[in-house]
Amino acid sequence: MTDSKRPAVETNQATERLVTKHRLADFDIRPDILTTLERLGLTHATPIQERTLPRALAGGDIAGQAQTGTGKTAAFLLAIINQLLENPRPAAEDNASTGASAPRAIVIAPTRELAEQIDADARSLTTDTDLITTVCYGGTGYQSQREALASGTDILIGTPGRLIDYYKQKVYTLRYIEIVVLDEADRMFDLGFIRDIRYMFHKMPRPESRQSMLFSATLSHRVLELAYEHMDDPVSIEANTESVNVNAIEQRVYHVSKDDKPALLVGLLRSLEPTRTLVFINTKRVGEQLTSVLNANNFTASILSGDVAQNKRQKLLEDFKTGQIDLLVATDVAARGLHIPEVSHVVNYDLPQNAEDYVHRIGRTARAGNSGTALSLACEEYVYSLPEIEDYIKYKLTSEVPGDDDFATDLTIPAQPQHKKGGRNNGKNNRRRTGRSSGNTSARSSTR
Numbered sequence: 001m002t003d004s005k006r007p008a009v010e011t012n013q014a015t016e017r018l019v020t021k022h023r024l025a026d027f028d029i030r031p032d033i034l035t036t037l038e039r040l041g042l043t044h045a046t047p048i049q050e051r052t053l054p055r056a057l058a059g060g061d062i063a064g065q066a067q068t069g070t071g072k073t074a075a076f077l078l079a080i081i082n083q084l085l086e087n088p089r090p091a092a093e094d095n096a097s098t099g100a101s102a103p104r105a106i107v108i109a110p111t112r113e114l115a116e117q118i119d120a121d122a123r124s125l126t127t128d129t130d131l132i133t134t135v136c137y138g139g140t141g142y143q144s145q146r147e148a149l150a151s152g153t154d155i156l157i158g159t160p161g162r163l164i165d166y167y168k169q170k171v172y173t174l175r176y177i178e179i180v181v182l183d184e185a186d187r188m189f190d191l192g193f194i195r196d197i198r199y200m201f202h203k204m205p206r207p208e209s210r211q212s213m214l215f216s217a218t219l220s221h222r223v224l225e226l227a228y229e230h231m232d233d234p235v236s237i238e239a240n241t242e243s244v245n246v247n248a249i250e251q252r253v254y255h256v257s258k259d260d261k262p263a264l265l266v267g268l269l270r271s272l273e274p275t276r277t278l279v280f281i282n283t284k285r286v287g288e289q290l291t292s293v294l295n296a297n298n299f300t301a302s303i304l305s306g307d308v309a310q311n312k313r314q315k316l317l318e319d320f321k322t323g324q325i326d327l328l329v330a331t332d333v334a335a336r337g338l339h340i341p342e343v344s345h346v347v348n349y350d351l352p353q354n355a356e357d358y359v360h361r362i363g364r365t366a367r368a369g370n371s372g373t374a375l376s377l378a379c380e381e382y383v384y385s386l387p388e389i390e391d392y393i394k395y396k397l398t399s400e401v402p403g404d405d406d407f408a409t410d411l412t413i414p415a416q417p418q419h420k421k422g423g424r425n426n427g428k429n430n431r432r433r434t435g436r437s438s439g440n441t442s443a444r445s446s447t448r
Helices: 009-017 029-040 047-055 074-087 112-125 140-150 160-169 185-190 195-201 221-230 241-247 256-271 284-296 311-323 355-362 384-392
Strands: 064-065 105-108 133-136 155-158 179-180 209-216 235-236 249-255 277-280 301-302 327-330 346-348 372-378 398-400
Touching: 029 074, 029 112, 047 064, 047 209, 047 235, 064 112, 064 221, 074 105, 074 112, 074 155, 074 179, 074 209, 105 160, 105 195, 105 311, 112 133, 112 155, 112 311, 133 140, 133 160, 140 160, 155 160, 160 195, 185 195, 185 209, 185 221, 195 221, 209 221, 241 355, 241 384, 256 284, 256 346, 256 372, 284 301, 284 327, 346 355, 355 372
Parallel strands: 064 209, 064 235, 105 155, 105 179, 133 155, 179 209, 249 372, 249 398, 277 327, 277 346, 301 327, 346 372
Antiparallel strands: none
């Protein structure tokens, strides 16, 4: 479980320059909650909050389109907290009568990182109340999470697998759920969680007897179908904050052969000297190889993939945020639900095979209204995704063939079976970010 003494909701940092002129005090929010918001420095609504709070606070169902970092977490948490405080739990619904923990609100998230972030924000917003929040996710803390949930909770936050596990053990019941939030619904589909989600919905009170809120990066047909199947007359609300962020990102595509991508990446990193960089790859195997190459060339890099143990994952993210790691090589597990400030560059070492994932990846930079840079290496294996990406974002990306000076000519390739062909390693490590030598083009493919 996350530290309950966390000083402030992270959405404050992520949205402070994306606010509207609409003050949160103008909404029908309890005075004691407003006092907490002011203490946390949250005074004005973001676009998604401005559009969702009136209906959410009134108990209406919402299908909202919004990205991470736009304030959607605070929007649904404020609605939950306000309702639970306005309508105290009936005495008949305590643990003694149900025989199991009886949460009144549940927030379902696709990833452990997002569940942790929602829990951290919920704890900050409920500091001055007697509401209890509990977070459950896989990979760690099985017994401690189980005990915390069994002791009773008001707001339950978690990932589908762990939530269903505890439910089937009768650690808690879904009979008294008043509010359910499904966050990043499109990601639920991508990760194969929809059957689990439907299972949980069927164990809750009927849609007309509870409030339901769904948030998704895109309100695709499959997401809307889920909304109308399990919600009570939901209103679709969109906040186009992500398109603004995308426009604030300098985007470039380099056409390069697959074999030349390591040399180009190292060369670009030396030239650009980014402060904090996310490098996205499509497979864990490529990520492991690339991480070895980056470390061999005097960068500090680590890989974040779906099967990294939770304690190691948390340490990696903390080291990345504090600057102890300046390059994080990641699969799409890191594309959503992560609040990492001041990412200056995002590199698509592999172009994503899904156009929506391109937007989610590059959206890790240019946060909080800042600018950022996104570089994509389009090789023969993944270049076919480029037209779909350009069609999705509705403009043509700036493309170029890299020049000789863009490549590292002294690249060190660690001894690995997959690199037996060699051809780029001259046997010496170059000092980190000290400039590149020129003239030696034999290390690159002649088909460039």
